[in-house]
Amino acid sequence: xxxxxxxxxxxxxxxxxxxxxxxxxxxxxxxxxxxxxxxxxxxxxxxxxxxxxxxxxxxxxxxxxxxxxxxxxxxxxxxxxxxxxxxxxxxxxxxxxxxxxxxxxxxxxxxxxxxxxxxxxxxxxxxxxxxxxxxxxxxxxxxxxxxxxxxxxxxxxxxxxxxxxxxxxxxxxxxxxxxxxxxxxxxxxxxxxxxxxxxxxxxxxxxxxxxxxxxxxxxxxxxxxxxxxxxxxxxxxxxxxxxxxxxxxxxxxxxxxxxxxxxxxxxxxxxxxxxxxxxxxxxxxxxxxxxxxxxxxxxxxxxxxxxxxxxxxxxxxxxxxxxxxxxxxxxxxxxxxxxxxxxxxxxxxxxxxxxxxxxxxxxxxxxxxxxxxxxxxxxxxxxxxxxxxxxxxxxxxxxxxxxxxxxxxxxxxxxxxxxxxxxxxxxxxxxxxxxxxxxxxxxxxxxxxxxxxxxxxxxxx
Numbered sequence: 342x343x344x345x346x347x348x349x350x351x352x353x354x355x356x357x358x359x360x361x362x363x364x365x366x367x368x369x370x371x372x373x374x375x376x377x378x379x380x381x382x383x384x385x386x387x388x389x390x391x392x393x394x395x396x397x398x399x400x401x402x403x404x405x406x407x408x409x410x411x412x413x414x415x416x417x418x419x420x421x422x423x424x425x426x427x428x429x430x431x432x433x434x435x436x437x438x439x440x441x442x443x444x445x446x447x448x449x450x451x452x453x454x455x456x457x458x459x460x461x462x463x464x465x466x467x468x469x470x471x472x473x474x475x476x477x478x479x480x481x482x483x484x485x486x487x488x489x490x491x492x493x494x495x496x497x498x499x500x501x502x503x504x505x506x507x508x509x510x511x512x513x514x515x516x517x518x519x520x521x522x523x524x525x526x527x528x529x530x531x532x533x534x535x536x537x538x539x540x541x542x543x544x545x546x547x548x549x550x551x552x553x554x555x556x557x558x559x560x561x562x563x564x565x566x567x568x569x570x571x572x573x574x575x576x577x578x579x580x581x582x583x584x585x586x587x588x589x590x591x592x593x594x595x596x597x598x599x600x601x602x603x604x605x606x607x608x609x610x611x612x613x614x615x616x617x618x619x620x621x622x623x624x625x626x627x628x629x630x631x632x633x634x635x636x637x638x639x640x641x642x643x644x645x646x647x648x649x650x651x652x653x654x655x656x657x658x659x660x661x662x663x664x665x666x667x668x669x670x671x672x673x674x675x676x677x678x679x680x681x682x683x684x685x686x687x688x689x690x691x692x693x694x695x696x697x698x699x700x701x702x703x704x705x706x707x708x709x710x711x712x713x714x715x716x717x718x719x720x721x722x723x724x725x726x727x728x729x730x731x732x733x734x735x736x737x738x739x740x741x742x743x744x745x746x747x748x749x750x751x752x753x754x755x756x757x758x759x760x761x762x763x764x765x766x767x768x769x770x771x772x773x774x775x776x777x778x779x780x781x782x783x784x785x786x787x788x789x790x791x792x793x794x795x796x797x798x799x800x801x802x
Contacts, residue, residue, distance in 0.1 A: 384397040384398055384400060384430075385397070386428055386429075389424075389428075390424075390428035390429075392713070393424075393425055393428045393429050393708075395481075395704075395707075396425070396429045396431070396704040396705075396707070396708055397429055398700070399429060399430065399431050399700055399701035399704055400429065400430025400431070401430055402430070402431055402432070402699075402701040403431075403432040403433075403434055403701075404431060404432070404433050404434070404456045404457060404699075404701055404702050404705045405434045405436070405455045405456045405457070406433055406434065406435045406436065406455060406456065406457045406458070406459065406705075407436050407437075407438070407441065407444075407445065407448070407455035407457070407458045407459075408435070408436075408437050408438075408441060408458065408459035408691075409437065409438065409439070409441035409442070409459070409461060409564075410437050410459065410691075411437045411438075411439065412437075413656050414653070414656055414724075414726070414727070415435065415437045416724075417718070417721045417724035417727065418435070418718070419433075419435055420721045420724070421714065421717045421718035421721050422705075422708070422709070422714070422717070424717070425708055425714070425717075429704070431701050431704060431705060433705060436455070439561075439562035439563065439564070440562065440563050442462070442465060442563065442564060442768070442772050443563055445458055445460075445465070445469070446468065446469070446472075449469060449472050449474055449696065450472060454474055454696035454697075455696060456695065456696060456697040456699070456702045456705075457693055457694065457695055457696070457697075457702060457705060457706060458693075458694045458696065459508060459691045459692070459693055459694075460505060460691065460692050460694050461689060461690065461691045461692070461764060462761075462763075462764040462765075462768065462771060462772055463496050463497070463499075463692070463760070463764055463765050464763075464764060464765060464766050464767050464768045464770070464771045464772065465764075465768045465772060466497070466499060466504065466505055466692060466694060467499045467767070467768075468767070468768045469694065470499040470502075470504055474696050475504050475505075475694055475695065475696060476695040476696065476697065476698045477502070477503070477504060478503065478504070478505075478506055478695065478703075478706060478707075478710070479703050479706075479707065481707050482506050482703075482706055482707045482710045483503060485506065485707070485710040485711055485712075486503070486506065486507070486710065488712055488731045488732050488733035489507055489730060489731055489732065490730060490732070490752075492758075492760075493507045493510075493690070493730060494507075496690065496692070496760055496765075497692045504694065505692035505693060505694040506692060506693045506706060506709065506710035507690055507691070507692055507710075507730070507731075508690070508691045508692060508693050508709055508710075508729075509690055509691050509715075509718075509727060509728070509729055510688055510689070510690045510728055510729055510730035510747075510751050511651050511652050511653045511688060511689045511690065511727075511728065511747070512651060512652040512686065512688055512728070512746070512747035512750050512751055513571055513574075513575065513651045513652075513686075513687040513688055513689055513761065514575060514579075514674055514675045514685065514686050514687050514688075514750070515649070515650065515651060515652060515654075515672040515673070515674065515675060515743075515746075515747075516537075516647050516648070516649050516672060516673050516674075516675050517637055517640060517647065517648040517649075517650055517654065517670055517671070517672045518530075518640065518646060518647045518648075518670070518671065518672070518673065519640050519641070519646070519669060519670055519671075520665075520666055520667055520668060520670075520671050521667075521668075521669065522640075522643065522646065523646075528540060528543075528544075530673045531673075531676060532676055533676050533677075533680055534579070534676045534677060534678045534679075534680070536676070537675075537676055538610075538611070540554070541554040541555065541611075541614075541617050541647075542554075542617075544646050545614075545616045545617050548620075550643075550644075551620070551621070551644060552620055552643060552644055552645065552646070553616075553617055553618055553619065553620030553621075553644070553645050553646070554617050554618075554620070554645070554646050554647060555611075555612065555617050555618045555619070555620065555645060555646070555647055555648070555649075556618065556619055556620040556621055556622065556631075556636055556637065556638075556639045556640065556644070556645030556647075556648050557612055557618060557619055557628045557631070557636050557648065557649070558619075558622070558628060558630075558631030558632050558633045558634075558635055558636030559628055559629055559631075559633060559779070559780060559783060560629065560630055560631055560632040560633060561632065561633055564772070564776060565629070565776060565780050566775070566776030566777060566778075566779045566780040567633075567763070567772075567776055568633050568636075568650065569608075569612075569628075569779040569780070569782070569783060570761075570762070570763040570771070570775055570776065570779060571649070571650075571651070571687070571761070572608050572611075572612055572649060573601075573604060573605060573608055573779070574586075574687055574759075574761060574762045574763065575649070575675055575685075575687055576604040576607045576608055576611075576678055577589060577600070577601065577604045577762070578682070578685045578687055578757065578759055578762075579675070579676070579677040579678040579679065579682055579685040580603075580604055580607065580677070580678035580679045580682070581600050581604065581679070581682075582679070582682050582685075582757065583757050583759055585600055586759050586762065587759070589601060589762060590762050590765045590766060592766075592797075592800050595793070595797045596792075596793035596794075596796045596797050597790070597793040597794055597797050601793065602789050602790065602793055605782075605789045605792070605793065606789060607678060609789065612628070612649075613625050613783065619631065619645075620639050620644045620645025620646070621638065621639025621642065621644030621645050622636075622639070625783065625786075626783065626784055626785075626786075628783050629780050629783040629784035630784070633650065633654075634657050636648055636650065637650065637654065637657065637658070637670075640670060641658075641659070641662070641669060641670070649675060651689065652672075652726060652728065652743055652744070652746075652747040653726045653727065654726070655725050655726030655741070655743050655744075656725070656726040658670060664725070664741065664742065664743060665742045666742065671742065671743070672743060672746070674746075674750065682757055683755065683756070683757055684750075684753065684755060684756040684757060685756070685757045685759075686750050686751065686753070686756040686757065686758045686759075687758075687759055687760075687761060688730075688751055688758060688759075688760060688761065689760065689761040689764060690730070690760070693706050693709050693710065711733075712729075712731050712733030712734050712735075715729040715731050715733075715734045716734060716735055716738055719734070719735075719738045719739060719744075720738060725741035725743065725744055726741075726743065726744070727744070728744050728747045728748045728751065729748075730748075730751045730752060732752065734748075736748060763775050763776075767800065767801050769799055769800075769801060770796060770799050770800055770801075773799060774795060774796050774798075774799030775796050775799075777795075778792045778795045778796050779792065781795075
């Protein structure tokens with residue numbers, strides 16, 4: 342499942358106004374006597390603010406935004422639109438919640454929908470569209486989607502109708518490790534699944550002081566379980582290929598079918614092997630109670646060697662951690678289970694969805710769909726771990742090695758790319774029963790067969 346992410350930073354509730362960088366106001370002066378005000382004026386923006394002219398005329402308005410993105414990522418997000426906000430006078434009141442997936446439907450059905458929501462699951466988007474309250478983007482936002490690969494537009498569409506503009510992308514198929522620890526031990530980065538499993542066995546047999554080859558955590562508030570969905574998706578995509586993956590997403594192939602239960606057994610051999618996990622935390626069951634944010638910590642203390650987690654995990658390393666090929670931590674591409682599958686890449690993303698069609702709301706949604714906004718998000722200082730699949734983005738702006746790696750993989754035309762499966766499934770399954778059942782699989786030792794049956798039974802008729 343795509344945390345976003347996402348579903349990503351879920352330790353606390355954060356409600357914060359997004360009007361940052363007020364020092365920018367002087368530079369972004371309004372040269373017109375008309376100040377807009379709710380779209381009623383025709384302000385002319387000058388100086389550094391001139392680039393925001395298409396969004397002028399709405400000074401003094403507020404747009405509410407609701408998402409699952411919490412600090413530290415939400416801090417960078419708000420900085421990315423600070424100049425837009427100060428120049429246009431549109432205040433973006435941002436709220437992040439670790440209960441986003443459960444609270445958004447409650448708010449929408451209760452008449453308390455936000456103006457904009459950042460939805461990381463196409464399945465949840467489809468659920469919201471059924472309420473009749475999602476507003477279609479305007480023509481300029483639709484035109485901006487030409488900078489994305491066409492498949493991304495389908496992820497923001499329901500029944501062939503485009504509703505939500507893609508905002509970000511993340512690379513899921515990564516394994517975090519310590520280059521310095523590997524070098525000291527004489528380990529090589531594996532390039533095949535067989536080599537990865539062999540390395541895991543070697544580390545397990547030579548481990549001391551409780552060190553294990555793998556660490557992991559699937560705790561994430563009300564979204565507990567989502568990292569386990571990623572492990573299963575990686576194995577299905579890298580073992581069975583894109584066609585089986587697609588049929589699984591649509592339930593033409595069920596969880597109880599041999600292709601998927603076989604993949605679950607591969608995951609069990611890997612992440613439920615008591616000799617291999619959970620370095621620094623405990624036994625297999627401890628994976629269910631360890632938060633995904635904390636999961637990689639033991640890599641820095643030598644208690645575990647590897648963590649399978651997405652590109653956005655970079656934001657979780659402590660300040661001062663050097664990330665890079667010669668750093669404290671880095672990441673390599675998770676190899677395909679089946680070497681016949683060319684370069685499997687699982688990714689996730691987020692989609693800006695409007696529940697209001699007020700002019701200022703459309704202005705914000707439109708701006709966030711542009712390559713210019715994506716560039717500004719990339720340029721936020723010390724805000725690594727975020728990439729865009731928008732092909733209009735200036736790739737030279739990526740200075741972080743993980744961001745460079747992720748951007749290259751996500752735009753690779755030869756990759757077997759698929760969007761996070763659980764995010765594509767109906768919300769009752771992908772961000773509901775599957776989270777619950779996979780958590781029980783780890784926490785209670787529930788059988789593969791029972792876990793699969795429980796998830797299949799939740800599929801909407």
